Amino acid sequence: MKNPETRRPRPGAAILRTALRRNIGAMAAGTVLMGLYQAAETAFPIALGLIVEHTMRDRSPGSLGVSIGALAVIITTVSLSWRFGMRVLQKANTTEAHRWRVRVAACGLQPAAGDVDLKSGEILTIATEDADQTADIIEVVPLLFSSLVAVVVAAVALGLADLRLGLLVIVGTVAILSVLAVMSKRIGAGTQEQQARVARAGAKVADLIIGLRPLHGFGGNHAAFGSYRGVSTDARRQAITVARVNGTYAGTAQALNAVLAAAVSLTAGWLAFEGRITIGELVMAVGLAQFIMEPLKMFSEMPKYVMIARASAERMALVLDAPSATATGTERPEPGGSLEVDGVHHGPLRGLTFTVAAGEFVAIAAYQPRAAAELASVLAVNTAPRTYGGVVRVGGREIGDLSVEAVREHLLVNPYDGEIFAGTLRTNIDPSGSGRPVDAAVEASMLTDVVALHREGLDHPVRDRGANLSGGQRQRLSLARALAADTEMLVLHDPTTAVDAVTEQLIARNIAKLRRGRTTLVITSSPALLDAADRVLVLDGGVVTAEDTHRNLLAGDEAYCRAVAR
Structure with missing residues (x-):
């Protein structure tokens, strides 16, 4: 560990950057595969619209066979790209979480300086939950880009049908993300505090288990249990607060996504009624409006997961950058000395x-x-x-x-x-x-x-x-x-x-x-x-x-x- 006089606290962002840099290859492959998955998913309603459009003009069995073949290719692409994309990302996620668990455990086993208020129960929580949540950034970033691919493909396809539909998707997406970005900051701060309180409760349990017999011996068990009840109650209250904020965030995201989907469907219906888009384009627009809710939901949830990963990384930094109390020289003692x-x-x-x-x-x-x-x-x-x-x-x-x-x-x-x-x-x-x-x-x-x-x-x-x-x-x-x-x-x-x-x-x-x-x-x-x-x-x-x-x-x-x- 670094000398405390020259050591600077490692921010959570630096830990996240390290995790991203180590897994750049897996993330690139995962991003390509998940982007292909989202593009194929988006292509499905587009293909349905084109099939309706061409079927109304050309009702030959050959056109129907080509359409069915195209849908089969799209479905196969969706299945395989999702399967292999998630396999790559989850393997990288699990491996990275293991690396951080080992690092935190190794630092936790070394005595820290007396001014670092970290107990074994807290270090255990950091080495498990926080390490896992930090490593989630490996999946979050590729899923964020793949969701963006779906939104862009949908906006371009709708824009080709009518420019107003494409602009509506782009403007609506920007507005949704702006609202949710503000809310995600509160989630990050609340989650960090919740993790700290849960860790303190875990440390209190560890202390109680170690000292249970002596506590019973002099009748101090009731006071000790009361102390734990207080710490646990604080953790529960904070967890409820975070759950309430998460619920508000999820509800708001779902509502805004539904409003955008409804707006796209209604606008497409009005344009079709006015004769400015065809029936096939209307089918495509309605299908995309329904489909786009899923990538929009994923896209809108990503800021929340980024903030949670950042909060967990900040807590890991408390252990990884704790000044060591152990010797740090390179010499060895003389054998047989005093x-x-x-x-x-x-x-x-x-x-x-x-x-x-x-x-x-x-x-x-x-x-x-x-x-x-x-x-x-x-x-x-x-x-x-x-x-x-x-x-x-x-x-x-x-x-x-x-x-x-x-x-x-x-x-x-x-x-x-x-x-x-x-x-x-x-x-x-x-x-x-x-x-x-x-x-x-x-x-x-x-x-x-x-x-x-x-x-x-x-x-x-x-x-x-x-x-x-x-x-x-x-x-x-x-x-x-x-x-x-x-x-x-x-x-x-x-x-x-x-x-x-x-x-x-x-x-x-x-x-x-x-x-x-x-x-x-x-x-x-x-x-x-x-x-x-x-x-x-x-x-x-x-x-x-x-x-x-x-x-x-x-x-x-x-x-x-x-x-x-x-």
Whole structure:
């Protein structure tokens, strides 16, 4: 992603131009085929008028056979051009929607800067509905041109019969589009707001699902549901407003198209009555007046779809141009190096400084939970290096100079609320199927009882977000995944808050044993983990205020004893 100092927000129009440019070949082929379809459709009433005209003058079977053959050719052209034209356009539409979904999902998976207010539920909506609606522009433009072809062919044919009929179609079409263009702007603005509110409601649902059990625990579920009801109500009201505007637009378009068709029919009837056009031309005019309503309807609806695609593209730009919080350098850390935090100022952190030597097991006892969370965020590069003072060095290199891939390969930060995915126990521990040391990680995290409980063992199914696991089981599964990664540096944030004291004691010993010779930092208040560490750093007021072994701190630091003793 671009540097935010030089980055300019990408407007929706730029995204639409990119989509159009990438599919210019398919759109050209689709426009030709759909234009041929509309021209053949328009030719049908023209052919009927000519048949009536010639039949009245020449009633031979040969003329009738030629007429039937001409109609057969027109019908075949209509069928084949529509079939292949829509196939080309829909394939391009589907492919382009897939491209944008992948792009949005890729950007959404990268942590965004803290000033970007986009939640996972909103990104999901943008990656699905908005990506699809943006890609609709691939079909909209060719259909717009093909509808224009039908209107032009009809106007020319009617103009050849009588100039007034042709002018009536042209003037009427311009007037209809002028009225509807004004209305379509309101639809675009309303649709963008509706999509934003629906996305916020989706994000609220995602947050509720994640926190449902804790909410029930302290009785906050009713307040949370009330909050969601408010957000959902706002989305419903906006949806009704947009539906009302869409209904008005569609009704107005239909009424104006019907008025124009009636005007063409009545004018043609009056001209025929005056003897200025023939009976065959009257049949053609009435047929075109009825036929032209369909391309006019399509033609008049195109501005609405363009505005909807533009609104969706604007929302996609929020994700695609969100400044990244991750490192953007190109360097790689030196293997076997240390983890250094040097004078970091961010939120509650006030010049935090410490070093974890290569192969050392260090624990941090943070008296303020927010300070612990901010430290984990900084180390995970969820907080952009440019947004805080001081530096973090991994293997002797500043984290801002490292590539994202290098940081992820070298330093893993496992959050206290690690996500659990639908699949199996095995796919959650080793998502890539790379043959990581799964068995050792399962044993170290004390997940063995969960595996033994089920006949499928590690292949036991896991529901989305670990819905069929307890809180402790989910936490141990997340810990097993972190240990199986076997990275050179591992940071664990409160990895055992949901397990009992006995299990916690065993996990602490197992982590120390499994990670021997690997750099490990645990941010925790667990006495078991603190005791298993080589040394403990006390984080209070945003700085390190004490440093020693857990047992020495218990013996000589009363505040520490009160904070961690259970």
